[in-house]
Amino acid sequence: MAPSISQDLLDVSRQAVPRYTSYPTAPHFSADITAADYGTWLRQTGKAGKPVSLYLHIPFCRTICTYCGCTTKAALRDDPVRAYAAVVHDEIALxxxxxxxxxxxHVHWGGGTPNxxxxxxxxxxxxxxxxxxxxRPGMEHAIELDPRHVTHEGARHLASLGITRASLGVQTLDxxxxxxxxxxxxxxxxEASFDALRSAGINRINADLMYGLPLQDLGSIRETVGHVARLRPGRLAVFGYAHVPxxxxxxxxIKDEDLPDAKARYAQARLARDLLVEAGYAEVGIDHFAEPEDDLSLASKAGTLRRNFQGYTTxxxxxxxxxxxxxxxxxPFGYAQNAPDNHGWRRRIEAGELPIVRGRRLxxxxxxxxxxxxxxxxxxETGETAATPEIQDRLAPLARKGWVELTGNRVVIREHHHEIARVVASAFDAYLGAGGRHSAAV
Ligand SMILES: C[S@@+](CC[C@H](N)C(=O)[O-])C[C@H]1O[C@@H](n2cnc3c(N)ncnc32)[C@H](O)[C@@H]1O
Ligand code: SF4
Structure with missing residues (x-):
């Protein structure tokens, strides 16, 4: 059984640390990396002859949800979306x-709302x-969908274009x-969104849930998880609301007084996890769950799970x-980020340039x-040689509490304390504290 949530554990869970979907993290990218560098990296990647993954970002939604942390903007009409897509064609050509x-x-359409x-x-x-x-034949072709805009016709269209996986933003049913x-x-x-996708043959479905939202409590977590587990998506993600106004x-x-405090957030995360495990899902990483026979669970068990900008992946x-x-x-050579604003991105592509504004050589x-x-x-857990004496010193307070185990230079996060993995990871981050504000670890 999970131990009770002590004040010490809460203090650790409140620490503001990166989500680590990359390392170094995006606040440590710099303008030193140019389109010329990225062009060289791309040519070397192409020559290496290995398969690549594609991520396409569609930064538009019909309306903006107040909690949203994604890079997106409201588009009530289709014109700006069509104009954006025309520039995406040019970027693909470049x-x-x-x-x-x-x-x-692997192809992933994210956003915003790609549908x-x-x-x-x-x-x-x-x-x-x-x-x-x-x-590649049989490759995964995934898309994030806003369930408010999923129709039978739309789902059939996606299936006809080869979409194999859909991720639905459920968040809460309260x-x-x-x-x-x-x-x-x-x-x-x-329910209608699940039905439309399955009728169209898109059976690989993820559902995103959230905790720590305004007015959320344990009762509403129980209700949401109960309904969603009955709909049986193959995978779920349970994200803690990142409040970064x-x-x-x-x-x-979002009113501060409506937000659950650190203790309530921790209890919500734990309840969601316990209910999903009770419903037969396997835990994958810090915030994902999957049917035991799902590829993600199998990769987690086999130790081949990966983490990238979209979270956990095979x-x-x-x-x-x-x-x-x-x-x-x-x-393999480094990270490169496109201009964050649609205008800057578009101007660069129209000038025939890769639209890179910053990055990081590895x-x-x-x-x-x-x-x-x-x-x-x-x-x-880490390999045998990971923790230097300096890192061991940093982790010693967590080891004294029994939350992590230090054996020689190896670090293991104990069962029932996996939630603090971002905090433990931050002990290895050479750039922590050198810029960038983050959300709470749990
Ligand atoms: C691009 S959205 C999903 C697609 C679609 N736009 C939708 O909302 O249904 C990706 C996911 O990020 C999560 N998310 C958005 N804002 C967040 C925040 N501030 N903190 C934590 N997770 C967040 C939500 O679970 C959301 O489903
Ligand atoms: S629909 Fe999705 S991406 Fe758009 S504002 Fe809401 S959560 Fe953000």
């Missing part, structure tokens, strides 16, 4: 010039990608919480190429620390 006709092993793309616009983009690159986050989607809407000004609409490609404003690419020390951090977040 990338193709550098990469050549590489094999693609805002008009059907023929989406079809043209998929066709363009297929023409320029070689889609009507009062939905009102507080400006996102009304009753259970019937969620200094970065996302619309979050100022994707083994060394290069993840980001397309669209603000997207980040990872190559030094051997970054690669080593990044691997240890990925090990901690995916496997809750």
């Amino acid at each position: 990338l193709h010039q550098h990469l050549g006709p590489v094999e693609v092993s 805002i793309l008009p059907p023929e616009v989406f079809a043209d983009l998929v066709e363009d990608l297929k023409t320029r690159f070689r889609f 009507a009062a919480v939905q009102k507080a986050i400006a996102r009304i989607q009753p259970l019937e809407r969620i 200094w970065m996302k000004s619309h979050q100022k609409l 994707d083994e490609a060394e290069a993840l190429i980001g397309i669209g404003a603000s997207s980040i690419s990872r190559t 030094e051997p020390d970054d690669i080593r620390r990044g691997q240890v951090i990925e090990d901690l977040l995916c496997r809750f």
